[in-house]
Amino acid sequence: MSVRAADLPLHAVSWLVWKILPGRAATKMAEFSHTEAGSGLDMLAATEETPRPELRARYFRHALDELRHARLFRERAGALASARSPQGRSRAQAVLEDGGYLASQGIRGSESLFRQLGELEFLAFVWVHEKRGAEQFDLYASLLRDDASTAAMFAEIARDERFHIAYSRAELDRYTKAGATHDVRWAVLRVRGRRAWQGWLRLTRDLGNAMAGLWLGLLYLLVIGPFSLVARATERPVGGILAAPPRAPAAERARGMA
Ligand SMILES: [Fe+2]
Ligand SMILES: [Fe+2]
Known part of the structure; x- marks a missing residue:
């Protein structure tokens, strides 16, 4: 598979996540399960809120697809986690059981995405x-092709995603044909700009976390570790310490004072 230069960071990170870091694949699947559930809820809200009845059926089918993807990822996360160490298992399980994940990760707010964006931008x-x-799922499927169950799951999801891409593009083309070319271009640009900005924020947050971990590790290795070794080496033997005289029980002390 040939890789564009712009996609190299994604390929490198994906390879690390799916192939190298132990237990990370299960946690990633658990996170995807929440993301897909969030998309399903957004599509259900759009089903109710659209003023265009002809789009309602598509939004509804899309919602069902995303909710099914959420279930598939949840099941796969569970299967991968149970094959891992207890820590890997409990990390993935904690993500799966996190009822506040959608809000804490900014996936869904109090106002529906459809209401925030309006039909065209939505x-x-x-x-x-x-x-x-x-594109990302295609990449993950190719990285995990030796795991038949996971590759089959990604292939199944990719089929649904093709429908989602096709109907939303067809609707945008309909707007263009109706003379809203400029509005469509701006809507796509705004979405891409926001996506890039959120990606940048995520990257800086992750880098910040990684740097904090690195500095703490270095602090331990260079300062705390050597000090504890020195302290241990210069510790006086127990026999050299004067033992404190044993204290009489409180009742006896009270009698002595009387
Ligand atoms: Fe999906
Ligand atoms: Fe989708």
């Missing part, structure tokens, strides 16, 4: 995010 959002999501 469709642009669906198209941009589904397209990128499908």
Whole structure:
């Protein structure tokens, strides 16, 4: 598979996550399960809120697909986690059981995505995010091709994603044909800009966490570790310490004072 230079960071991180870091694949699947459930809820909200009845059936089918993906990822996370160490298992399990994950990760807020964006930008959002999501899933499927169950799951999800990309693009083209070319372009640009900005924020947060871990590790290795070794080496033997005289029980002390 040929890789574009712009995609190299994603390939490198994905390879680390899915192939190298122990237990990370199960946790990642657990996180995906929440993301897909969040998308399902967004699509259900759009089903209710769209003023266009002809789009309701598509949004509803899309919602069902995303909720099914959430279940598939949850099951796969459980299967991968049970094959791992107790720590890996409990990390993935903690993510799966985190009822506040959608809010804490900013996946869903109090106002639905459809209401925030309006119909045109919502469709642009669906198209941009589904397209990128499908590319990522193709990459993960190729990295995990020796794990038949996981590869089959990604292939199944990719089929649904193709429908999501196709109908949202067709709707954007319909707007373009109706003379809203400029609005469609701006909606896509806004969505891409926001996505890039959020990606940048995530990257800086992750880098910050990694640097904090690195500095703490260095502090331990260079300062705390040597000091504890020196302290242990210069410790006086127990026999050299004067033992304190044994204290009489409280009742006896009270009698002596009387
Ligand atoms: Fe999905
Ligand atoms: Fe999707």
